Amino acid sequence: MTDPLHPRNRFLARHLYTPRQRFFAAVLALLVIGLPLGWAIKTWTTPENRSCAAGVARPAGSDECVGVNGDGFAFRIPELAHIAGLIGRENATLKPGEYATVAVLLPLTSPDAGMRVKVLHELQGAYARQHRANHESNSETPKIRLVLANTGKNNAHWRATVDQLKGMTGAPDQLRAVTGVATSSTEVRQAVTALTHEAGLAVVGTTITADDIANGPGPGDNRFPGLARVSPTNSDEADALAHFGRVNAAKALLVQDTRTGDHYTDTLKSAFAKSLQGAPYEPQLFTSPADPTEEGTTANTFRQITHLICDTRAETVFFAGRHTQLRQFINALGARGCAERSFTILTGDEGSYLGADPKLDRRALKARLTVRYASLAHPDAWRAAPGRPVPATGGSTVAYDTFLTDIARADEKPVALADGQAIVAYDAMATAVHAIRQATPDGAAFPELDDVATQWPQVKGSLRVQGASGWICLDNFGNPYNKAVPIVELAGDGTQRFVAIAWPAGGPPATSCLPPKKG
Known part of the structure; x- marks a missing residue:
């Protein structure tokens, strides 16, 4: 039992238990208890900010930054910072109403080391062709805006990114084509289906080679209307x-x-x-x-x-x-x-x-x-060497030299070319730009969405794309006809040594480069 007459208790009663002290003690207690409690309540009730950058966020349950951005954001991948910055600076020079947008759809945040290298080289090739389209093409219009679209590790977040792209076909983006789509996986097949069927977008695959991610001559084989590829099938x-x-x-x-x-x-x-x-x-x-x-x-x-x-x-x-x-x-x-x-x-x-x-x-x-x-491509394929002349058709040294010039103009840093990824990505971008500009009516700022995807049957003969990897002559289903296939050997030191160009048809195409009738 507390003794009220104890000297300590008499001191407390006199100095701390006065009405004023009790009031201040109560206020102090509320502050000590209330501030953390209020912070906790606010934290619990405020949604977590999962934004990474404009158009990019972390999906629920993931730390990957997924979405679409053309402002220079590198999706938190240090290796992509330089090339993403170049793309962002180029895009910043463009004015709304003077450009059409092309998206490069790739698993930008893949943890696989090989895929990281592939992604970097593809972005370098795509940017070099964007730079040429805007600066070295006799002021042809529309200008080209390039955006990066990340589908995440193993393309697991393709649906969210594709849905975002579907909403970019109007102003100010005027998205008219998607390139990249570089792996022959189920997720990529689903993404291509959604882009072509649901959005009506033209799609140009870079390194997809699976035969069943392609259109064909049989009944009902136009499975991906608007899909073109610059690489041969398996x-x-x-x-x-x-x-x-x-x-x-x-x-x-x-x-x-x-x-x-x-x-x-x-x-x-x-x-x-x-x-x-x-x-x-x-x-x-x-x-x-x-x-x-x-x-x-x-x-x-x-x-x-x-x-x-x-x-x-x-x-x-x-x-x-x-x-x-x-x-x-x-x-x-x-x-x-x-x-x-x-x-x-x-x-x-x-x-x-x-x-x-x-x-x-x-x-x-x-x-x-x-x-x-x-x-799919090699830097020596269109270079003459002793005992190895350049084929007279199917590609050219001039086209490859143009690519080298564009790579050097676009970026002062050297770009690795031995794996062919930058070359193929450049050609895919060239094919997309070709279709966009061919579909743009005289006097118009940019083409109608549906008109781009219908261009592929005319990309042949004298209207072929002079690709750095070889001629891109598309059949009526968007597949490259008798495309040059470099045979490459892994040398003893691990370097990738060009051996020869092989041809699906057994020899190079005729000068006309007109695919034969199928089916």
């Missing part, structure tokens, strides 16, 4: 490899991924299987992870497959799979037991990733192992 790549290598099917086998739903792999293994009709060996199978950029356990499988390959008479191995598994397979075959035998690996354009892959065992390339792939 079937064309396989045909070009077959014409180049003249492989003996009796001494060849196929190593293929069993994971389905990957349009690149699915169509590549079908194309290779067609080339290997009559081969004596059944395919050797592996199953990649759901995310094929992950290592998984496939390296163990490849170690076993190399033993089985040594048991065959095979000399040529066709590989149908993505670049991570390709690298694992090369490393395993380089350490094979039958080291005295020579092997050649033939694969699709995913081989272009390997030049910059630090996990590739370059010793494997010196162990009687030759790795060749069907590239």
